[in-house]
Structures are given as structure tokens and as C-alpha cells.
Amino acid sequence: QREAVSDKEGRYNIPQLAPGIYKLTAKTAGFSDAVINNITLQVNEPATVGVVFEKLGATSTTVSVEAFSATINTVDASLGNVISSEAIVELPSFARNVANLLSFQPGVAYFGGTDDRNGAVNGGRSDQSNITLDGADVNQQSNRAAFTSVLRVTPDSVEEFRTTTSNGGADTGRGSGADIVLVTKSGTNNLHGSLYEYRRGTETSANSFFNNRTGLARAPLLINLFGGSVGGAIKKNKAFFFTNYEGRRDASSTTVSRTVPMELLKQGIVVYHNSAGALQQVTPAQAQAVVDPLHIGVDQAALAVLKQYPVGNNSAGGDGVNTTGYNFIAPQHSKQDTYTTRLDYKVDNAGKHSLFLRGTLQNDHANGTPQFPGAPANSATLANNKGVAAGWTAVLRPTLVNTVRYGFTRQGGETTGILGSNYVSFRGIDTISGVNTALKRTVPVNTISDDLSWNHNSHDFRFGGIVRGISNQSVDYSKAYSTGTTNASVLSGSGADITPASLGVSAGDTTTYQYAMIAVLGIVTSATGNYNYTASGAVIPPGSPVVRNFVNRETEVY
Numbered sequence: 001q002r003e004a005v006s007d008k009e010g011r012y013n014i015p016q017l018a019p020g021i022y023k024l025t026a027k028t029a030g031f032s033d034a035v036i037n038n039i040t041l042q043v044n045e046p047a048t049v050g051v052v053f054e055k056l057g058a059t060s061t062t063v064s065v066e067a068f069s070a071t072i073n074t075v076d077a078s079l080g081n082v083i084s085s086e087a088i089v090e091l092p093s094f095a096r097n098v099a100n101l102l103s104f105q106p107g108v109a110y111f112g113g114t115d116d117r118n119g120a121v122n123g124g125r126s127d128q129s130n131i132t133l134d135g136a137d138v139n140q141q142s143n144r145a146a147f148t149s150v151l152r153v154t155p156d157s158v159e160e161f162r163t164t165t166s167n168g169g170a171d172t173g174r175g176s177g178a179d180i181v182l183v184t185k186s187g188t189n190n191l192h193g194s195l196y197e198y199r200r201g202t203e204t205s206a207n208s209f210f211n212n213r214t215g216l217a218r219a220p221l222l223i224n225l226f227g228g229s230v231g232g233a234i235k236k237n238k239a240f241f242f243t244n245y246e247g248r249r250d251a252s253s254t255t256v257s258r259t260v261p262m263e264l265l266k267q268g269i270v271v272y273h274n275s276a277g278a279l280q281q282v283t284p285a286q287a288q289a290v291v292d293p294l295h296i297g298v299d300q301a302a303l304a305v306l307k308q309y310p311v312g313n314n315s316a317g318g319d320g321v322n323t324t325g326y327n328f329i330a331p332q333h334s335k336q337d338t339y340t341t342r343l344d345y346k347v348d349n350a351g352k353h354s355l356f357l358r359g360t361l362q363n364d365h366a367n368g369t370p371q372f373p374g375a376p377a378n379s380a381t382l383a384n385n386k387g388v389a390a391g392w393t394a395v396l397r398p399t400l401v402n403t404v405r406y407g408f409t410r411q412g413g414e415t416t417g418i419l420g421s422n423y424v425s426f427r428g429i430d431t432i433s434g435v436n437t438a439l440k441r442t443v444p445v446n447t448i449s450d451d452l453s454w455n456h457n458s459h460d461f462r463f464g465g466i467v468r469g470i471s472n473q474s475v476d477y478s479k480a481y482s483t484g485t486t487n488a489s490v491l492s493g494s495g496a497d498i499t500p501a502s503l504g505v506s507a508g509d510t511t512t513y514q515y516a517m518i519a520v521l522g523i524v525t526s527a528t529g530n531y532n533y534t535a536s537g538a539v540i541p542p543g544s545p546v547v548r549n550f551v552n553r554e555t556e557v558y
Helices: 085-090 098-104 209-214 284-291 300-306 507-521
Strands: 020-026 033-041 062-066 079-084 130-133 158-166 179-184 192-201 222-235 239-261 270-273 279-282 323-346 353-367 379-383 386-397 400-417 423-426 439-456 459-476 483-486 526-528 546-557
Touching (some): 209 239, 270 507, 300 423, 300 507
Parallel strands (some): 033 062
Antiparallel strands (some): 020 033, 158 179, 239 323, 270 279, 353 386, 379 400, 400 439, 439 459, 459 546, 483 526
């Protein structure tokens, strides 16, 4: 219950109200009380409700009316839309990602992929968007990706959210992009709950064109998403709780495409078209006598590696002469668990002081694909993001309201890698073993904010600020190992030394011939050496990660 006193012109203001459905009661001397029911206030969107006293009478008499169905924002110039919990739950969305609903707003550029223009809003770049959950920063600080909240926001845990696409206020806007404000559900005096499950299986999926072409069956698809929520009162009109659990299990598979050597190349025989278009072969004996200037010939160690590759099954891959494609079905299992809990407490019976505490925890695990069938997965992705938000709203007097919030959001993730040593690759052929490297990143973000609203006559003054501390800690193995490759293009003369004119290699096959020939000769023509140092200049040993910790300290006032 909140009170406000209008000025002599009849203007009133009730700031810092939580989203919900309200009843407004207006009193004045000589008129019956005016009651307006079912006023819907939406998150972060100003609403104007006019009151008209139509009947003379004693104050014991009440005139009740229903609020109009729609309110128009006449308070500020912000543009955006509010999406309610009903729409959030019922609108179909892939993986039930609430933040993805931003893509439905006018002015949003969304076309998939990782282009940094994806998620741009009215010209503002995608990394200029800002996402908060219960007033706490939940931005993806590592790459500032659009449509991404570090904390998974499940549809059944969100009361509603508003996306401001233009002209955001100083109290919420942080950049030139969209501003997304999400609010977690709260408990009520009545006990409510839900149970749900969604399933997607192979029976509703179709095979890809390339799988059909190569004779591969449909990749198994099995996604189960399930959960439940419950909310109610711990003490009626005083303390409330809400909790939600959501799990997802994927027991699916995916099609993996690799480029492998053809069977003749495994024997050291290089194939090419001559200038007349006829297929020709260079045998190991010819390679030693005619092609290799040093007459060393085919390298047996290189052939031993080439022979480890499986037989190709996709003629659409490779160059069609010395390399071909290989497709296979690989398992890709993952699991996700998300826990959300919120507590609300009314400090006094008048509701002038209220507290809330919200906690979110998620544990995720996803396997990557193997390099070839029977090999271990090239990587696995782990995530244990977590966050806490707390707030205190105090009505110091009817015209003065203050809200203090604290938020802690910790992004914790790790991608394991299979690479454990230096390696050499064949140009134009996928490596026989995976070369994924490990990366561990932890990004804790602490935010403290304060917002003060003061109404004076017809004026609404707002003051506030936020202090944000961001620590980006990483352990990175991407530059821990050195690499080499058989690449004829970096030879003197761009490979002319291994392309004698007597062979008559056609211009269209020159590159594919040279890549294949340098591979069977086993000549490592180029290498990349990675040498890492600490900030003090100390050498980091090969095979060891690079450890970094970047810190941002940000302060904003308005």
C-alpha cells in the first residue's frame, strides 16, 4: 500500500512500484471516493492514470470503475514493448531463451550467425545492449553478444520484461543499443505451482540433403526440457517465496564433415588432369626420379599418417582428385540445470519498506564431436554461472522514494581441449586428430546501485548512480603449442620446383596437385612458433597456458 498527495493542480506521482495489478483509491473533501480497479503496471514503463471525481457525497461513499485496457506512455520518450509472463511462456522460442524475444521488436536486425551486426538495434551495435535481471547486471561481458544473458532466464521464472529500443532513460540506458529489463516472479498470498515437459524427437525431424546423398541415416534427435515452479506466502501479507527448476537433456547426434585423402594418395600416388583433360598419375618412383629435386622421394612417415584416415564417402567434399569428403554421425549429448529462487519481505505493515533476495544457479555440460569415429570428443564445454541480487525499497515520505540494489553475477565456464603437443597438418586435409585447445574463463561482476525519486509539485526529480566492478580472468591454451604444415604455396616459386613442365599439369589442377605432392613428400614447408611471456618478461614454458586477469571499474551517475 502506497500513498501520494497531489498538488493544487491535481498532479500526483507514485514512483518505484513493482510490476503488477493495482487498485487506486482517490479521496478529496466533498466528493465520494473514486476507486479505479485493475490498473496494470508493467516493468520499467511509466503509466498515466487520470482520476475524475464525478459524484458529490460523504467520504463513506465509493465510486468504483475499471481501468482502461491500455496505457500510453506520456511521461518520457522511450520506445519499447513489455512482454508479460503469459506471452513469455506461451510464445514458441528455441531453447526457451527469453532474451531471444528481443529479436521480435521493431528496429532489431536479426539474421543469425556471429556477425557483430546481428542484434543491432536502430543503428546501435549489438555490443551496446544492456541486460539486467532484478536490477543486477547479467550481460555477457566476454564478448557482449546480443540476445545473451549470462544467467539463464527460464520463461516460468520471469514475471515480465521490457525492451527499450530507443531513447532509454538515464537510469537504465548504458549504451546506444537496446535496454532489456527482466523481473523475476514473486510469491503471493495464494499458493501456485506448475509442472511442464517438452519433448522433441527424431520422428519429427528430417534428414539433410547431404546425408541422403551419402546414404547416412537421420542423425538421432532427442531433446527433453522439463521443470516446475511453486510460489506462495511464508507469512501472509509479510513474507513470500518463489522457486523454479528447469532441466534440459539432449541425447542427440549431429553430422560431421571432414576432408580425407583418396585411396591412391594413401599409397603415395598423386592424380591430376593434364592440359588435354585426361587423368594422369605420378607414382612414388616417378616422384623420386622426376618431381623431387633431391630425389629423396615419398616420405614413409607421411604415408603412415595418410593411411590412418577412413575411406571417403562424400564425393561432394575435397577436390575430387586427391581428396574427398567423409561424413559420419557423431553423438552430441548435453545437460542443463537451472535453479531460481526469490524471497520477498515487507518490513512494515504499511508496505513502505520492502526487501527482496534472488538467487540463480546453473550447471551445464556439453560434449563436442570427435575428429573421426571412435576418437574421443575434441572438447567438452562446462558452465556453472551463478548470480545473486538483493534490493531494498524505502518510501521515506509520499514524495520521496529510494531503492538500493546489490548484484553479483559470476560467469564461470571452461572448454576442455584434446591437443597436448605440437602438431603438423597436411594442407587441404583435416588433421587426423583433434587440435582443440582448452580455455577457462571466470568473470565475476559486482554492482551496487541507488535510485532516488523526489516529487515536488509538478516536477519529478530522479537521481542515482551505479558502481560496477568487473574482473575477466582467463586460462588460455590457444597459444601453448607450435604448428607446422605441408604447404607448397610457400615454397620458392610457389611450388614450381615440384611441378615439372614434363608432367603437363593443367592450370586448374596445379594447386590440388601441389598440395597432394608436398603431402606425400612429407616436406614441412612452414611453421608457426608460439612464444609467450609474462608481463614481467619471464618465459612461459611451451605447453603452459597464458593466464590473464583484466579488471574494469565503472562508475555512472545521473
